[in-house]
Amino acid sequence: MNPLISIVVPVYKVEEVLDRCVQSILDQTYKRWEAILVDDASPDGSPELCDQWAQRDSRIRVVHQRHAGVSTARNRGITEARGDFLVFVDSDDFVDADYLECLMQAQERTKADLVMCSAICEDDDGRPKRTDEEWTFDDQPEDRLFTGRETLRFLYRTIGAVLWGKLYAKHIWPTLHFPDGKIHEDEFVLHRVYFTCESVAVLHNKPYHYIDARPSIMHAEYSLKRLDRLDAKIDRLAFFTEHDVDRDLIEREFIDLNKHIIWSRALPWDAPENQPRFRKLFSDYRRIPFAILRRLPLKSGINYIGTRLCPFTYWKIHERGK
Structure with missing residues (x-):
């Protein structure tokens, strides 16, 4: 049958x-x-x-x-x-x-x-x-x-x-x-x-x-709901690192995650209504193991450490340096 x-x-x-x-x-x-x-x-x-x-x-x-x-x-x-x-x-x-x-x-x-x-x-x-x-x-x-x-x-x-x-x-x-x-x-x-x-x-x-x-959600006005994609990418990066997948996959996902972090700057991170969501997001970011540093080039490694340790300050400095 x-x-x-x-x-x-x-x-x-x-x-x-x-x-x-x-x-x-x-x-x-x-x-x-x-x-x-x-x-x-x-x-x-x-x-x-x-x-x-x-x-x-x-x-x-x-x-x-x-x-x-x-x-x-x-x-x-x-x-x-x-x-x-x-x-x-x-x-x-x-x-x-x-x-x-x-x-x-x-x-x-x-x-x-x-x-x-x-x-x-x-x-x-x-x-x-x-x-x-x-x-x-x-x-x-x-x-x-x-x-x-x-x-x-x-x-x-x-x-x-x-x-x-x-x-x-x-x-x-x-x-x-x-x-x-x-x-x-x-x-x-x-x-x-x-x-x-x-x-x-x-x-x-x-x-x-x-x-x-x-209407595509990716072409809609940026909102807190769209941060769900960052959650997914953080989860994927943690999974990739823990399971030791190919270096180029980790690098690609890391670059993509940073791109979405930059897009999220369309929202004011320090606004009272937004802060709890971003604090939760960057708390979850720490799920990505330090072992990822062995798979990232130096510039990306610095980016990872800055985002993990002091994300709000790091990304303000990052924007000023552009």
Whole structure:
């Protein structure tokens, strides 16, 4: 019997596009799946649409929860999943009819813990929005099999840094958890997912349609909420250092973290309403072990020490010296 695939779909304010997403799941040529629609107390007509879909097909289950964010919705979906494999689909995206079959055939062929495919990035009218390499694996000469450690390099390409577009063996998830209430939740988890895998299959197929029709959080006005990404990068750097990953990965993540610290200066750090959040952030920064100094060039090492010991003073001096 074919393995059961659990498809987790968080649902919030997607009344206009939810039918497209769910219909694309129903159209799958691979038939042994269950879809878990996690309604995050959506204030529009999405909850009713979820219930209607569940009445049409017994493979669709609906979970209604108090509004708690996409991380909590995904955690709930993982808890509810009964399948041997997990797939995440964003409710404003959709997939080709052979999506699950493509991923499952690759898994059966390679026995990989994780299979990931390329994607098409388009707007709601089907027009391509991005054609750059971030959304494909076209630089690979053929479908390839990597170790989990090797796959960590894909974290710095859009297609490797997102949860969707991947088939996960269920055994990966029991010890992993999305941070409740955080945005950029992918970045808190994917490095741990990849590291857990013995093997990862990377495909050229593009059966996933990512719809880039929404205002991007990265282009929104800077807010305290966007500091969640710094939390994720601190966690990743601590993880990389503790597990002795390649030096170039540590250097790259450190440079990226500093870039985001600089962007956070768009907020006044010393404002009373902001200070507690930044103090917590830099307290967490100390989770990055001193052992990282062995992997950083001198200039970055000085930056690390200054940020760890006296971040508010260090970054004021840093700005004056620019």
